Amino acid sequence: MQSIDRRTLLTLTGLGATAVTLSACGAFGGGAQGPEEENGVTTINVGASPKPHAEILQFVQDNLAKDAGLGLKITPYTDYQIPNQALEDGDIDANYFQNAPFLETQEKEKGYKLHAFAGIHIEPLGLYSDTITDIAELKDGDSIAIANDPTNRGRGLGLLAQYEVITIKDGVEVTDATTADIAENPKNLTFTELEAAQIPRSLGDFAAGVVNGNYALEAGLKPSEQAIILEKNEDSPYANFLTVREDDKDNAGLKKLDELLHTEDVKKFIESTYTDGSVIPAF
Incomplete structure (x- = not known):
């Protein structure tokens, strides 16, 4: 597995969280209008927990994204309370860190209008x-x-x-x-x-x-x-998925990223990387 190169430390003042920008990252981008294609490449800024979400995204960036016409900027967050706010505010184009019960609670409490794609993996508690x-x-x-x-x-x-x-x-x-x-x-x-x-x-x-x-x-x-x-995983409601703004759920680039996250290549990467049972494919 290729290691993640952490080079830039961004302190999110006012939010009280720290985001570490990976080698695949740049400045915040994408905006509230969703990712757009430029010169044949759609660049997507994805917020994610450092492990395993950012590692899975890095695999996609290194091995699958180019052929699909995508480029990923991966922005890890260590605080569960930040990525949905960042998505709602347009600081990122998507996030990958949460499960359905967590998203439903956040939407109810904070009024977010977000869309979840299908589950990618489960992390047993x-x-x-x-x-x-x-x-x-x-x-x-x-x-x-x-x-x-x-x-x-x-x-x-x-x-x-x-x-x-x-x-x-x-x-x-x-x-x-x-x-x-x-x-x-x-x-x-x-x-x-x-x-x-x-x-x-x-x-x-x-x-x-x-x-x-x-x-x-x-x-x-x-x-x-x-x-x-x-945690026993039979019929688990806790699969983690890619989340986007409701208005962006039909964006071609975001749908393509979700497709890549559900490929056999990603499934094999999860199974071969997290051999201790800490991360299990949900598809």
């Missing part, structure tokens, strides 16, 4: 710890770190419910669950909500923490080896 290696080792009153955004908070509680660590009240959708919706908690676990990106760095402060797949990768964690429990 996992429970990690610096001190225990088995779920049975959790002690009465232990503290667990979970994400504080609504989608990943519910998803984290759902992971614990899958393994019968807790149960969630009947009638509550897992994607909407909060700690107030816990019906049974046999070990009287306590839950501390943190920004999802902070949890891998904070594992030493808790008995365990629920970590998103991309943040596990960035922290050097190996899900198949180090996760105490790992």
Whole structure:
């Protein structure tokens, strides 16, 4: 896998996030009108989480984009709250970092008008710890770190419910669950909500923490080896996809990029690169 060359550090003042521009990147571009063709090449500025999304996009840029008449500018974001705002504002042409429950929550809360293409990959959520290696080792009153955004908070509680660590009240959708919706908690676990990106760095402060797949990768964690429990992927609603503005959903360049992200080449890249099970094709 070709490594990503990080050369330019952009501080997004007023947004409180840092974006790192890859070798394929340049200045922000595209604008609110969507990407346009120039000299036979359609340049698309895509916001993405550094791992694995930006790595998958880099593979497309290096191996597939030129023949399809595309050029990618890849702008990684480390904060889940920024890419949809950047897309809505026209700073980028598309983003690739989120799943359907997260997008639906953001649209409801912030009024975004965005369009999601089909799922590309799934990153199983996992429970990690610096001190225990088995779920049975959790002690009465232990503290667990979970994400504080609504989608990943519910998803984290759902992971614990899958393994019968807790149960969630009947009638509550897992994607909407909060700690107030816990019906049974046999070990009287306590839950501390943190920004999802902070949890891998904070594992030493808790008995365990629920970590998103991309943040596990960035922290050097190996899900198949180090996760105490790992999210089950049967019928998962958490596939990640390319997202664009609603007005741009029929843009030829964006549709072509989505097609490339669903090619057999990309599927093989995912399977051969993330052999620890941290990233699984969704098509």
